Amino acid sequence: MEKTRLELRDFMRYAYLSQIAYAPDGRHATFVVQRAKEDGEGYLADLYVMETGSRAVRRLTSAGDCRSFIWLNEREILFPSAREKKDKERIAGGEPLTVLQRIAVDGGEAEEALRLPLKVTAMQLLGDGRLAVIANTDLRMGDYHAMDEAERKAAMERVQAEKDYKVLEEIPFWFNGKGFIDGKRGRLMIVSMDGEITPVSGPRMQVEQIAVDGSRVLYSGKVFEGKSPRTSMLCQYDAATGEDAMLIPGDLLRVGQIGWWRGEPVFFGSPMDRHGANQNPALYAVRGGEVVQLFLRDESPGSNVGSDCRLGGGKSVIFADDGLYYTVACRQDTKLLRVEKDGTAAALIEGWGSVDCFDVHEGKILAVAMRGLRLQELYALEGGEMKQLTQFNEAIYEGKTLSWPEPLDIVSDGVAVEGYVMKPVGYDPAKTYPAILDIHGGPKTAFGHVFFHEMQAWANLGYFVFYCNPRGGDGRGDDFADIRGKYGTIDYDDLMRYTDAVLAAYPQIDASRVGVTGGSYGGFMTNWIIGHTDRFAAAASQRSIANWISKSNTTDIGYSFNADQMLCDAWSDVDKLWFHSPLKYADKCVTPTLFIHSDEDYRCWMAEGLQMFTALKVHGCQARLCLFHGENHELSRSGRPDHRLRRLTEITDWFDRYLKK
Numbered sequence: 286m287e288k289t290r291l292e293l294r295d296f297m298r299y300a301y302l303s304q305i306a307y308a309p310d311g312r313h314a315t316f317v318v319q320r321a322k323e324d325g326e327g328y329l330a331d332l333y334v335m336e337t338g339s340r341a342v343r344r345l346t347s348a349g350d351c352r353s354f355i356w357l358n359e360r361e362i363l364f365p366s367a368r369e370k371k372d373k374e375r376i377a378g379g380e381p382l383t384v385l386q387r388i389a390v391d392g393g394e395a396e397e398a399l400r401l402p403l404k405v406t407a408m409q410l411l412g413d414g415r416l417a418v419i420a421n422t423d424l425r426m427g428d429y430h431a432m433d434e435a436e437r438k439a440a441m442e443r444v445q446a447e448k449d450y451k452v453l454e455e456i457p458f459w460f461n462g463k464g465f466i467d468g469k470r471g472r473l474m475i476v477s478m479d480g481e482i483t484p485v486s487g488p489r490m491q492v493e494q495i496a497v498d499g500s501r502v503l504y505s506g507k508v509f510e511g512k513s514p515r516t517s518m519l520c521q522y523d524a525a526t527g528e529d530a531m532l533i534p535g536d537l538l539r540v541g542q543i544g545w546w547r548g549e550p551v552f553f554g555s556p557m558d559r560h561g562a563n564q565n566p567a568l569y570a571v572r573g574g575e576v577v578q579l580f581l582r583d584e585s586p587g588s589n590v591g592s593d594c595r596l597g598g599g600k601s602v603i604f605a606d607d608g609l610y611y612t613v614a615c616r617q618d619t620k621l622l623r624v625e626k627d628g629t630a631a632a633l634i635e636g637w638g639s640v641d642c643f644d645v646h647e648g649k650i651l652a653v654a655m656r657g658l659r660l661q662e663l664y665a666l667e668g669g670e671m672k673q674l675t676q677f678n679e680a681i682y683e684g685k686t687l688s689w690p691e692p693l694d695i696v697s698d699g700v701a702v703e704g705y706v707m708k709p710v711g712y713d714p715a716k717t718y719p720a721i722l723d724i725h726g727g728p729k730t731a732f733g734h735v736f737f738h739e740m741q742a743w744a745n746l747g748y749f750v751f752y753c754n755p756r757g758g759d760g761r762g763d764d765f766a767d768i769r770g771k772y773g774t775i776d777y778d779d780l781m782r783y784t785d786a787v788l789a790a791y792p793q794i795d796a797s798r799v800g801v802t803g804g805s806y807g808g809f810m811t812n813w814i815i816g817h818t819d820r821f822a823a824a825a826s827q828r829s830i831a832n833w834i835s836k837s838n839t840t841d842i843g844y845s846f847n848a849d850q851m852l853c854d855a856w857s858d859v860d861k862l863w864f865h866s867p868l869k870y871a872d873k874c875v876t877p878t879l880f881i882h883s884d885e886d887y888r889c890w891m892a893e894g895l896q897m898f899t900a901l902k903v904h905g906c907q908a909r910l911c912l913f914h915g916e917n918h919e920l921s922r923s924g925r926p927d928h929r930l931r932r933l934t935e936i937t938d939w940f941d942r943y944l945k946k
Contacts, residue, residue, distance in 0.1 A: 722800070723751070749791060
């Protein structure tokens with residue numbers, strides 16, 4: 286097959302796999318496949334089923350709105366999907382409504398199984414056939430599920446009457462990807478298949494996770510008024526007896542993934558006492574009313590290396606009788622580990638690539654993964670090797686020119702900094718080329734050996750692309766990741782030394798035509814860089830941080846995470862916050878800079894980009910800002926396809942303007 290250049294818009298042809306799950310008997314497995322709509326205004330999502338014996342894969346649904354599901358039994362699947370126009374309109378109008386469909390994997394159409402006056406966000410099957418669900422509720426609306434028709438009509442009329450204003454009484458008052466959450470709670474409820482609803486958690490508890498073992502439901506969450514705490518409580522409910530008990534109070538630990546392991550409740554948690562909010566968690570069990578630490582491995586269970594080619598999620602931590610399984614970012618790759626209760630671990634999957642989600646049945650493993658430079662496919666682990674089972678994206682791998690990342694490591698302040706250089710497609714060592722430094726977000730994330738669309742697209746347009754994992758990143762333990770109070774200092778040094786090393790190792794790069802870009806933390810670093818050096822010919826700052834003072838009191842996690850990362854707040858040390866704010870140095874900027882922001886990005890609110898853009902304009906530096914309506918912090922990864930294309934086009938055109946002769 287003759288290969289053609291990968292183009293900016295080719296991501297709209299990709300298939301995005303997620304949510305792989307075995308049937309209870311292991312004879313089938315189901316997963317979600319999403320693709321961009323032809324008009325670019327969203328994604329179509331449908332269920333696919335695989336017969337594990339023959340490995341035959343077929344499409345199960347065609348409505349285009351199936352993004353999650355659970356197995357009801359060995360042959361039936363339950364999934365939320367509003368098929369009727371009137372139901373879609375009611376949901377769009379803010380009415381709490383979930384319509385659940387049932388479909389058999391061996392044929393037939395989906396049939397409505399249950400409609401609930403609840404906005405269900407998660408569900409698991411109890412041993413008696415009932416469902417444990419998390420349902421979003423509104424304290425101001427009251428118990429909508431318990432109202433009669435007249436009361437519901439009146440409640441919805443109040444919602445419509447109040448749609449033009451917001452009343453805020455809590456922090457966080459909004460949250461990225463969820464919108465305004467003031468007065469909203471996720472409640473644990475038990476639902477029978479005939480529609481009977483039994484609330485479990487109180488109206489003020491925000492339930493974060495649930496894990497089911499027979500009739501027992503383990504759940505974590507926070508009870509608060511006014512300000513949400515950083516720590517969570519852990520509770521257990523027995524659906525057979527109705528007994529509800531708190532296992533640990535809500536002021537001890539930051540609770541991560543929860544589950545049942547060999548009959549006892551376990552959870553990953555952190556006291557945040559040594560490295561703050563990003564501190565790697567230990568695994569704990571609750572025994573006889575006491576919290577017992579089982580192990581601490583100094584890693585982030587469920588983590589992954591970064592990519593802009595995932596959509597939909599899935600299991601990344603599984604507690605099974607024969608062991609604990611989880612993915613973990615380890616330097617530049619993702620491993621799948623099997624861990625015992627003493628912390629000893631065996632790597633089941635390792636090497637170049639990522640494991641994006643997986644499931645386990647009687648020791649057999651299916652995984653959605655990116656291996657080498659392939660996009661997502663479904664794999665089986667057999668004899669210690671990964672066997673590719675699907676070909677959803679094989680035409681991209683086989684038919685498009687790609688650039689293989691070349692490892693380049695340096696030592697900065699005695700610390701190894703690992704990274705990669707991608708040569709331009711059609712590279713000629715006798716020519717010179719422009720280059721782009723790409724900086725990851727987080728900062729506790731990592732770049733690695735996976736397909737990254739924007740980088741591949743730029744390499745196909747004649748750019749060197751280079752990237753590294755400076756201090757602050759994931760995959761190398763707490764000490765490496767902890768840059769609290771140091772943002773813009775040691776991490777800046779790592780990035781500049783890495784840039785020096787790349788230019789020395791690849792003299793074909795024209796040092797006068799190097800650009801820099803990054804998003805979130807990478808946007809912060811881009812803003813910081815343009816105020817501290819003029820070595821870059823152009824910059825593209827995305828969903829960035831400009832001013833720690835303003836960000837701390839406007840964004841969804843600002844009041845807690847920012848103070849944690851800066852080791853101070855505006856009342857204890859405003860000078861330190863200002864010292865680490867890129868806006869302080871904006872008057873020094875001479876680098877032409879493009880700013881990308883979204884007006885529903887509540888993680889790095891648009892005020893950050895607007896401040897930097899205005900400051901550069903005031904001081905005579907060339908600047909442009911592209912603000913996306915209706916998008917949030919995830920624009921580059923899960924935003925509307927047409928918006929993602931416009932974002933990538935804006936950045937590429939900006940670099941072409943300033944970096945190409």
